[in-house]
Amino acid sequence: xxxxxxxxxxxxxxNLTYGLLEHLGRQIVTGAFAETxxxxxxxxxxxxxxxxxxxxxxxxxxxxxxxxxxxxxxxTSVQPxxxxxxxxxxxxxxLLERKFSPxxxxxxxxxxxxxxxxxxxxxxxxxxxxxxxxxEAGFARMVAAEAGDDDGLxxxxxxHLAILRASGNPFFAQFRDVVxxxxxxxxxxxxxxxxxxxxxxxxxxxxxxxxxxxxxxxxAAMTAIIGDVMxxxxxxxxxxxx
Amino acid sequence: xxxxxxxxxxxxxxNLTYGLLEHLGRQIVTGAFAETxxxxxxxxxxxxxxxxxxxxxxxxxxxxxxxxxxxxxxxTSVQPxxxxxxxxxxxxxxLLERKFSPxxxxxxxxxxxxxxxxxxxxxxxxxxxxxxxxxEAGFARMVAAEAGDDDGLxxxxxxHLAILRASGNPFFAQFRDVVxxxxxxxxxxxxxxxxxxxxxxxxxxxxxxxxxxxxxxxxAAMTAIIGDVMxxxxxxxxxxxx
DNA sequence: CATGTCTATTTATATGATTAAAATGAATTG
DNA sequence: CAATTCATTTTAATCATATAAATAGACATG
Numbered sequence: 266x267x268x269x270x271x272x273x274x275x276x277x278x279x280n281l282t283y284g285l286l287e288h289l290g291r292q293i294v295t296g297a298f299a300e301t302x303x304x305x306x307x308x309x310x311x312x313x314x315x316x317x318x319x320x321x322x323x324x325x326x327x328x329x330x331x332x333x334x335x336x337x338x339x340x341t342s343v344q345p346x347x348x349x350x351x352x353x354x355x356x357x358x359x360l361l362e363r364k365f366s367p368x369x370x371x372x373x374x375x376x377x378x379x380x381x382x383x384x385x386x387x388x389x390x391x392x393x394x395x396x397x398x399x400x401e402a403g404f405a406r407m408v409a410a411e412a413g414d415d416d417g418l419x420x421x422x423x424x425h426l427a428i429l430r431a432s433g434n435p436f437f438a439q440f441r442d443v444v445x446x447x448x449x450x451x452x453x454x455x456x457x458x459x460x461x462x463x464x465x466x467x468x469x470x471x472x473x474x475x476x477x478x479x480x481x482x483x484x485a486a487m488t489a490i491i492g493d494v495m496x497x498x499x500x501x502x503x504x505x506x507x
Numbered sequence: 508x509x510x511x512x513x514x515x516x517x518x519x520x521x522n523l524t525y526g527l528l529e530h531l532g533r534q535i536v537t538g539a540f541a542e543t544x545x546x547x548x549x550x551x552x553x554x555x556x557x558x559x560x561x562x563x564x565x566x567x568x569x570x571x572x573x574x575x576x577x578x579x580x581x582x583t584s585v586q587p588x589x590x591x592x593x594x595x596x597x598x599x600x601x602l603l604e605r606k607f608s609p610x611x612x613x614x615x616x617x618x619x620x621x622x623x624x625x626x627x628x629x630x631x632x633x634x635x636x637x638x639x640x641x642x643e644a645g646f647a648r649m650v651a652a653e654a655g656d657d658d659g660l661x662x663x664x665x666x667h668l669a670i671l672r673a674s675g676n677p678f679f680a681q682f683r684d685v686v687x688x689x690x691x692x693x694x695x696x697x698x699x700x701x702x703x704x705x706x707x708x709x710x711x712x713x714x715x716x717x718x719x720x721x722x723x724x725x726x727a728a729m730t731a732i733i734g735d736v737m738x739x740x741x742x743x744x745x746x747x748x749x
Numbered sequence: 750c751a752t753g754t755c756t757a758t759t760t761a762t763a764t765g766a767t768t769a770a771a772a773t774g775a776a777t778t779g
Numbered sequence: 780c781a782a783t784t785c786a787t788t789t790t791a792a793t794c795a796t797a798t799a800a801a802t803a804g805a806c807a808t809g
C-alpha cells in the first residue's frame with residue numbers, strides 16, 4: 266500500500282473510493298481544474314496509486330452529483346457550476362470547506378428566508394402530534410442550552426429541522442442539510458450564537474404559533490428570526506471590511 | 508450481446524451503465540425492493556447480462572444520489588426516502604414517471620410558492636441587463652405563443668427559469684428542474700395551459716415589477732400566479748374525486 | 750469543397766483473482 | 780448464565796489485464 270492511498274483512507278472516506286471522491290470533490294470546487302484539463306482516468310489512477318476501478322467509481326459518483334462529465338475519446342471534464350447539485354450534502358460541504366465565504370453565507374440565508382417561514386406556516390396547518398412533539402423537544406433543548414445544560418448550536422439546528430420535517434412536504438424536508446450548514450457556518454462567522462435570549466424568545470414565538478395552528482403568525486415569527494440573522498451577518502461583514 | 512443488454516441500451520442511457528442506472532432508479536422509486544432485499548452485485552450483473560463493472564458503477568451513481576447504500580457482508584440496500592436527493596433531476600424524473608400523482612404536484616407547487624416570489628423579489632433588486640433581457644425574451648415568447656407562433660409550455664418555462672437565474676443566487680437557480688417539471692406536470696394534469704390570457708397578464712405584471720426594480724410588487728405578482736395554479740390543481744383534483 | 754475513411758486516444762465493458770470488512774454463530778471463559 | 784473471544788462465511792472493495800466502442804482529427808478522395 267503506497268503513501269498516496271494512505272492519504273485517501275485518512276480522509277472522510279471509509280475506503281479508497283470514498284477517499285478519492287472526497288479528494289477530487291474538494292479539488293474541483295476549489296477550481297483546481299479551471300485552467301488545466303481534468304486528467305484521464307489512467308493518469309488519475311497512477312497519480313493516486315489506486316486501480317482504475319476505484320478511479321472510475323469515484324468519477325461516476327462525481328458525475329452523478331453533476332460535477333463531472335465523461336465521454337470516450339474526449340475525456341473527463343468539469344461541468345459548469347450551474348450543473349452542480351448544490352443541495353447534495355457532499356457538494357455543499359466541499360464548497361464550504363474550500364474557503365470561508367460571507368457571500369455564500371448570505372446566499373444560504375436568502376434561501377432560508379424563502380423556505381423556513383413557508384415551512385413553519387405549513388407546519389402550523391398540518392403538523393401531527395409527533396411533529397409538534399419534535400418541535401417542542403427542540404425548543405426545550407434551546408431553553409436547556411440557555412442554562413448551560415445543552416449545546417446551543419445543535420439545539421438550534423434540531424428546532425429548525427423539526428419544523429422542516431413537520432411541514433409534511435418532503436421537498437421542504439430536503440433542506441435540512443442547507444439549514445444545518447447555514448447555522449453551523451453562521452456560528453463560525455459571527456463566533457457566537459446569534460442573538461441569545463432575544464433569539465430564544467423569537468423561537469418560542471414560532472413554536473407557539475405552530476402549536477396554535479396559526480400559519481400567518483408562524484410565518485411572520487420565522488421571518489423575524491431569519492431577518493435577525495441577516496442583520497447580524499450584514500453588520501459583521503461591514504466590520505470585516507472596515 | 509444478450510437481449511437484456513439491448514433493453515438497457517434502448518432506455519435513456521447512452522450506454523449500458525446509464526441504461527442500468529435508469530432501470531434500477533425507476534425500480535427503486537416504484538418500491539420494487541420494498542419487501543424483497545436488493546440483489547447482490549453478482550445477481551444484478553447476471554440478471555441484466557452485464558459485467559460487474561457496469562453494475563458497480565450504476566450502483567455507485569445511485570449511492571451518490573442517496574437511493575442506495577452498500578457495505579461488505581450486509582450487501583446493498585435501498586435508503587429511506589428521506590435520504591433521496593429529490594432535487595436531483597434524475598430522481599425527480601423517476602418519481603414522476605413512476606405514476607402520476609396530484610399529491611406530488613401539489614407539493615411541487617407548495618415549494619414553488621415559497622421559492623419563486625422570493626426569486627422574483629431578488630431579481631427586482633439585483634438583476635443585471637442580461638438577466639432582464641432573458642426575462643423579457645421569455646415573456647415575448649409567451650406573447651408569441653398566444654398568437655400561435657410559439658410553444659406555450661416552453662415559453663412559460665423559459666420565463667420562470669429566467670427569473671430564477673436573474674435572482675443572482677445559485678441556490679435559487681438550482682430549482683430550474685423542479686419548476687420545469689412542475690410546469691410540465693401541471694399541463695399533463697390539467698391538460699391545458701393554466702389560465703391563458705389572464706395568466707399572460709399576470710406574467711406581464713411580474714416582468715414589469717422586476718424591470719421597475721420593485722421587489723414587493725414582483726413578490727406579490729408571482730405569488731398571484733402560483734396561487735392561481737394551486738387553485739386550478741385543487742378544483743381539478745376535486746373533479747377527479749367526484 | 751464536401752465527404753468519406755482511417756487512425757489514435759480515451760472511456761466503456763468484461764473477466765478473474767485477491768483482499769478487506771462485517772455479521773453470524775460457535776466456542777470459550779469468568 | 781452472561782459475556783467475550785474467535786473462526787467462519789458472505790459480501791463488497793480492490794486490483795490487474797484484456798477487449799470493445801466511440802469519436803475527434805488527420806488524411807484521402809470524389
